[in-house]
Amino acid sequence: MDLISLKSPHEIELMRRAGRITAQARALAGSLVRPGVSTLEIDTEVRKFIESQGAKPSFLGYGGFPGSACVSVNEVVIHGIPSKHIVLKEGDIVSVDVGAYIGGFHGDCAATFACGAISPEAQRLIEVTEQSFWEGIKLARPGNRVYDISHAVQKYVEANGCSVVRDFVGHGVGRNLHEAPEVPNFGPAGHGPRLQPGMTLAVEPMVCAGDWHVKVLKDKWTTVSADGSLTAHYENTILITDGEPEILTVTGD
Numbered sequence: 001m002d003l004i005s006l007k008s009p010h011e012i013e014l015m016r017r018a019g020r021i022t023a024q025a026r027a028l029a030g031s032l033v034r035p036g037v038s039t040l041e042i043d044t045e046v047r048k049f050i051e052s053q054g055a056k057p058s059f060l061g062y063g064g065f066p067g068s069a070c071v072s073v074n075e076v077v078i079h080g081i082p083s084k085h086i087v088l089k090e091g092d093i094v095s096v097d098v099g100a101y102i103g104g105f106h107g108d109c110a111a112t113f114a115c116g117a118i119s120p121e122a123q124r125l126i127e128v129t130e131q132s133f134w135e136g137i138k139l140a141r142p143g144n145r146v147y148d149i150s151h152a153v154q155k156y157v158e159a160n161g162c163s164v165v166r167d168f169v170g171h172g173v174g175r176n177l178h179e180a181p182e183v184p185n186f187g188p189a190g191h192g193p194r195l196q197p198g199m200t201l202a203v204e205p206m207v208c209a210g211d212w213h214v215k216v217l218k219d220k221w222t223t224v225s226a227d228g229s230l231t232a233h234y235e236n237t238i239l240i241t242d243g244e245p246e247i248l249t250v251t252g253d
Contacts, residue, residue, distance in 0.1 A: 002179070002180035002181075003180065004172060004179070004180045004181055004193060004196075004199060005172070005174055005175070005179060005180075005199075006196060006197070006198030006199060007174060007198045007199075007200055007239070008198070011105065011174070012198070012200075012239060014102075014103040014104060014105045015105045015107065015174065015200055015237070015239070015248050016248055017102060017103060017105075018055065018100055018101065018102050018103065018105045018106055018107035018248075019107035019109075019237050019247075019248030019249040019250065020107070020249075020250065020251065020252045021050060021053045021055050021100040021102060021107065022050075022058075022098055022099055022100040022106075022107030022108060022109050022237070022249050023107070023109055023236075023249040023250050023251045023252075024049070024053075024251050024252075025046050025049050025050050025069070025098045025100060026096060026098050026109050026110065026111055026249070027251055028045060028046060028049050029042050029045070029046050029069060029071075029096040029098065029113075030096065030111060030113045032045055033088060033094045033096075033113040033114070033115050034088065034115060034116065035088055035089050035090045035115060035116050036087060036088065036089075037087070037088050038082075038083065038084045038085070038086060038087050038088070039071035039073065039080065039082045039083055039086040039088070039094075040082045040083050040084040040086075041084075042069065042071050042082065042094075042096065043067045043068050043069045043071060043082030044068075044082075046068050046069045046096075046098055047060065047068035047069075050068065050098075050100045053100070053102070054102060055100040055101055055102035056100070056101045056102070057069070057098070057099065057100065057101075058098075058099025058100060058101045058106045058107075058108065058177050059097075059098070059099050059177075062177060065079070065081075065221060066081060066082075067081055067082040068082075068098070069082065069096055069097065069098045070095075070096070070097040070098075070110075071086075071094065071095075071096055072094070072095040072096075072097070072222075072223075072231070072233065073086060073088065073092050073093070073094050073095075074092055074093060074230055074231070075224045075225045075228050075229060075230060075231060076095070076222055076223065076224050076231065077095075077165055077168075077206050077208070077214055077223045077224060077225060077231040077233065078095070078097060078168060078206060078223050078233060079097075079216075079221040079222055079223050080095070080221075080222055081219060081221055081222060088115045089115065089116075090115060090116035090117060091115065091116060091117065091118050091119065091122070092115040092116075092118075093112050093113070093114060093115065093118055093122045093125070093126060093230060093232065094112065094113050094114075094115055095110060095111070095112040095113075095231070095232060095233040096110060096111065096112075096113065097109075097110035097233060097235065098110070099177060101177075104175055105174055105175060106173055106174065106175075106176070106177045107173075107237050107248060107249050108173050108177065108202045108204075108235065108237050108249070109202075109235050109236050109237060109249035110204060110233045110234060110235035111130070111233070111234055111235075112125075112126045112129060112130075112232040112233055112234065114126065121209060121230065122230055124160075125162060125207065125209050125230055125231075125232045126232050128156070128157060128160045128162055128207060128232075129157075129162075129205050129206075129207040129232035129233065129234045130232075130234040131156065132152075132153045132156045132157045132164075132185075132205045132207065132234075133153070133203060133204075133205050133234045133235070133236065135152045135153060135155075135156040136149040136150070136152045136153040136156075136185075136203055136205070137149065137203060137238055137245050138152065139151075139152050140195060140201070140203070140238055140240060140245040141195065141240070141243070141244070141245070142195050142196055142197050142240060142241075142242060143194065143195065144194070144195050145189075145190055145191055145192045145193065145194055145195065146181050146182075146183055146191075146192030146193050146195065146201075147184070147187045147188055147189055147190065147191040147192040148189050148190065148192075148195075149183060149203060150183065150184045150185055150186055150187040150189075150192070151186075151187055151188060151189040152189075153185045153186070153203075153205050154185060154186040154187070157185070157205065157207050162207050162208060162209055163207070163208045163210065163211055163212035164185045164186045164205065164206070164207060164208075164212055165185065165206040165207070165208060165212055165214055165231075166184075166186060166212055167214055167223075168206055168214075168223070169182045169183055169184040169185065170182070170183030170184070170185065170201060170202050170203045170204040170235070171183055171201070171202050172199065172200065172201055172202070173200055173201065173202045173237050174200050180193075181193045181201075183201050183202070183203055183204075185204070185205045185206065185207075195240050196240060197240055197241055197242050198239075198240065199239070199240040200237060200238070200239050200240075200248065201237070201238050201240070202235055202236070202237050202238075203235065203236060203238055204233065204234065204235030204236075205233070205234055205235075206231065206232075206233050207231065207232050207233075208225045208227075208229050208230070208231050209225075209229040209230040209231070210225060210227045210228075210229030210230075211225070211226065211227045211229070213225070213226040213227070214226055235249075236248070236249045237249045
């Protein structure tokens with residue numbers, strides 16, 4: 001089993017810097033979501049911004065991924081490849097997942113944004129997904145276990161009539177974009193590694209309005225809900241402290 005890295009105070013400072021740039025990139029991407037904009041245009045602006053801060057886009061070239069951001073529209077859960085051919089229209093919901101690497105550390109965060117006026121169902125899905133993150137991290141305290149977070153996310157999502165993706169999970173993050181431990185959005189409370197101060201985790205509920213099954217398209221990246229239902233995604237990098245968790249992907253405003 002991979003060792004879980006506990007970050008030193010100095011490493012945590014470096015992660016705060018990476019997290020701040022990542023959160024600013026997410027906010028920028030959200031501000032660009034409007035009818036008539038292509039997902040490639042969003043990706044280009046995200047890359048320019050991250051590079052302007054002296055950082056590198058964590059996702060660009062990662063495992064061969066061609067974009068700096070994952071831009072996923074409607075039934076696309078994650079890993080949407082930016083394209084000039086995917087042009088946003090009124091009513092779409094757009095999940096943007098970004099990472100920035102600077103000073104030897106990564107930040108990782110995501111959110112789902114409304115494109116113009118959206119349906120009440122879509123709005124509710126976005127809200128349930130984000131709130132499930134906050135429900136999960138209420139349990140992100142030392143002495144608890146990873147699956148305490150997982151269980152809280154699942155319980156909240158399912159109580160609201162939605163479902164949690166099982167094929168993809170959150171993860172540790174730090175010197176590598178993906179580190180131990182895995183942080184599922186489902187599972188039994190009281191299981192998994194014990195949470196300790198210095199752990200840095202990407203907690204990221206991926207939620208379907210319909211059934212939880214997903215499929216990966218022929219491009220080997222784009223992941224969609226199998227039943228075509230709307231999906232949403234919300235993620236922050238968090239630090240386990242001696243008390244409340246700290247969100248590292250904050251804009252610093």
